[in-house]
Amino acid sequence: MIIGRVLGLADAEVADTLAATHRAFADRHDDMAAVFHRSFEQVAHHIEHPEDLSEDRRMLIGAYFSHEYSIEAAALNNPSIVPAPDQSGLEPGELRFVMSLRAIGEGHISCIEFRSGVLGSDGEPRIDDPGPQPKTGTRTLSFYDKGFFTSRLMELGALNDISGPILDSLAEQFTIEDVEEAIRSHGRLAERPIAFETIRVIHWLASSNYSLDFEPDSQLSERVIFPAGPTESQGMEDARFVDFTDDDGSVRFFATYTAFDGFQILPQLIETPDFVSFRIRTLGGIRAINKGIALFPRKIDGRFAALSRYDNESNYVMFSDTVRFWDHAERLQVPKSPWELVQIGNCGSPLETEAGWLVITHGVGPMRQYSLGAILLDLDDPRQVVGHLDEPILVPEEDERDGYVPNVVYSCGSLIHGDLLVLPYGYSDEATRIATIPVDDLLGRLAG
Numbered sequence: 001m002i003i004g005r006v007l008g009l010a011d012a013e014v015a016d017t018l019a020a021t022h023r024a025f026a027d028r029h030d031d032m033a034a035v036f037h038r039s040f041e042q043v044a045h046h047i048e049h050p051e052d053l054s055e056d057r058r059m060l061i062g063a064y065f066s067h068e069y070s071i072e073a074a075a076l077n078n079p080s081i082v083p084a085p086d087q088s089g090l091e092p093g094e095l096r097f098v099m100s101l102r103a104i105g106e107g108h109i110s111c112i113e114f115r116s117g118v119l120g121s122d123g124e125p126r127i128d129d130p131g132p133q134p135k136t137g138t139r140t141l142s143f144y145d146k147g148f149f150t151s152r153l154m155e156l157g158a159l160n161d162i163s164g165p166i167l168d169s170l171a172e173q174f175t176i177e178d179v180e181e182a183i184r185s186h187g188r189l190a191e192r193p194i195a196f197e198t199i200r201v202i203h204w205l206a207s208s209n210y211s212l213d214f215e216p217d218s219q220l221s222e223r224v225i226f227p228a229g230p231t232e233s234q235g236m237e238d239a240r241f242v243d244f245t246d247d248d249g250s251v252r253f254f255a256t257y258t259a260f261d262g263f264q265i266l267p268q269l270i271e272t273p274d275f276v277s278f279r280i281r282t283l284g285g286i287r288a289i290n291k292g293i294a295l296f297p298r299k300i301d302g303r304f305a306a307l308s309r310y311d312n313e314s315n316y317v318m319f320s321d322t323v324r325f326w327d328h329a330e331r332l333q334v335p336k337s338p339w340e341l342v343q344i345g346n347c348g349s350p351l352e353t354e355a356g357w358l359v360i361t362h363g364v365g366p367m368r369q370y371s372l373g374a375i376l377l378d379l380d381d382p383r384q385v386v387g388h389l390d391e392p393i394l395v396p397e398e399d400e401r402d403g404y405v406p407n408v409v410y411s412c413g414s415l416i417h418g419d420l421l422v423l424p425y426g427y428s429d430e431a432t433r434i435a436t437i438p439v440d441d442l443l444g445r446l447a448g
Contacts, residue, residue: 003046006061011054018060028068030133036062043402071111071134071224073406074104080241080348080413081382082253084116085274093121095417098220098275099424100255101432104404105330112338114256114275116208123420123436125379127413129217129433136226142281144179148324149205152284158201166202176197176206204230208259208268212278220275231266231282232259239270240294240412242349247299249414254323256283256293256306267293281358285326289316292345294413295323296382297352305382307359309345313363315375317382321406333375337390339365340373343393346411347372350382351421355443357382360414363392370408372425376446387446394435396427403428 009017026032042063044050050058084096089096096118103113113134117127150167153159157237162205183199227236240256246252250251255270283293287310296305303319308329310316315333318326336339340363350357357377372394376387396409402432411425421437 002064003043003061006064007047007441009060011056012403014054014056014060017414018056018063019059021063025068032420033059035066036060036363037066038062039065043137046330057127069106071105071113072104073101073109075426075429075431076101076103077430077432078102078238078410078412079424079426080239080255080411081415081424082241082243082413083415084252085253090118091121093418095119096361097125098241098414099362100241100412101425102236102238102426103224104235105271108235109227110237110260111227111301112236112239114220114223115348116220118424119417121418123417125422125434128221129225130233131222133222135218135222136224137212137214137215137226137278140213141207142211143173143174143207144209144432146170146174150326152205152282153201155284155286156205158198160198162195162198173439179203180204189442203424204261206430208232208266209281209412212280214276216276223275225270225278225280228258229280230263230270231239234262235260238266238291238412240292240346240348242297242413244295245298245421254295256295258291261361265291267291274334281324283324283326285320287316287329288326292316293326294346294349296350296357300380302380307350308347309343313343315344315359317340317377324357332383333361333388334383335363336388337373338362339363339369339371339392341365341397342368347425351414351416352378352379353416353443355379355447356386358412358416358439358443360393360421362410362436367407369396370410372409372411372423375441376443387443389445393437394423394425400427400430400433405429 033066036059040058065257066073081097081099083099099115101113104110109114148197165186166182208231214223237258239255240253243256255271259268267288269281272278290310290312292309304323306318308316316329316331318329320326335344342364344363347360350359356379359375361373371391371392373389378384378386392410394409396407401407406428408428409425414423421439423435426432
């Protein structure tokens with residue numbers, strides 16, 4: 001046992017080892033002591049009297065349970081882009097933006113990173129230099145709504161005579177600690193044959209809702225949303241951010257992403273007002289499945305709307321009274337053109353234009369090549385497709401074809417700046433570029 005070995009070290013060995021560790025790593029982190037303290041607190045319950053340990057020994061135990069992780073070891077790709085909350089101090093015609101990226105690290109585990117920059121009046125992007133010391137923020141588990149939790153368990157096939165009594169003992173709003181206590185108070189249920197899997201699903205779901213806070217003075221590019229809940233233990237994939245304007249004119253930022261635990265995926269929702277504090281929650285409803293949910297930037301006829309690909313093949317539009325629950329979907333588009341015959345999907349939230357909702361799409365063709373296309377939806381009734389490109393607008397160039405996943409271009413969100421579509425895209429799970437396309441030209445092709 002590692003803790004036992006550290007407890008067996010002489011005081012001088014503890015001091016020397018801790019000092020050497022600080023010398024080797026202190027300049028790579030803002031506050032090594034805080035890192036070690038957090039790691040120690042996570043394992044302190046394994047020690048009979050942790051309060052009796054010296055500060056050095058506590059910190060050294062924390063050091064043995066800390067490690068650096070290469071968050072971009074494989075790729076930095078699949079971006080989305082939104083206007084930044086703060087647009088002060090810019091020249092006329094400029095736009096400050098926030099770009100999210102999927103960072104693929106050791107073991108192919110993905111997290112969500114950010115970059116900031118400014119689009120010039122000519123659409124030319126200026127990317128800010130990234131900060132040197134990534135941070136994962138402070139995580140706080142959330143309260144849960146009993147009705148939503150029950151519905152989600154039903155969809156996951158875990159609403160049964162094991163979960164029923166546990167749910168009955170919970171209040172309408174509860175914490176994960178309440179769940180743990182309810183499970184302990186129904187100890188005899190654990191003897192039932194289906195108990196292990198049911199309780200695993202309850203834990204799995206309850207741990208997937210949390211808040212994440214960063215220091216306000218940290219650089220945006222240093223903030224990393226790293227997998228925290230069991231549903232995302234093997235990655236957080238392809239966040240699609242959108243600046244959402246509510247009926248009262250207030251703006252908040254939503255993002256949908258795919259949580260992956262190594263066996264199954266779960267659509268999740270991020271909400272933030274400022275990219276400093278984030279709230280992460282699960283999505284529910286029989287259509288909130290599969291990858292690629294993308295929210296519209298405003299309500300339509302008083303309802304939330306979203307694109308989806310719940311059948312893993314075609315594009316759909318969904319409507320809901322709540323942003324978290326999606327039960328109905330209508331098919332918009334099926335694979336039709338040769339470059340998209342395998343499957344199609346969206347490349348982020350629809351963009352509102354006078355001609356209609358502009359949707360950038362992706363399609364998979366021969367040799368699993370991914371290309372980007374576009375469709376146009378009716379502004380008042382986005383169930384109606386009013387334009388569809390037969391040819392892609394972007395295919396992998398020769399220098400974009402080789403990478404971790406070859407022959408791919410892919411995006412999770414774009415924006416319109418002036419008369420240009422600004423389209424960041426990842427290529428071959430390797431890196432990210434930004435393309436610009438005259439909006440009028442694209443709309444002319446869609447309407448023609």
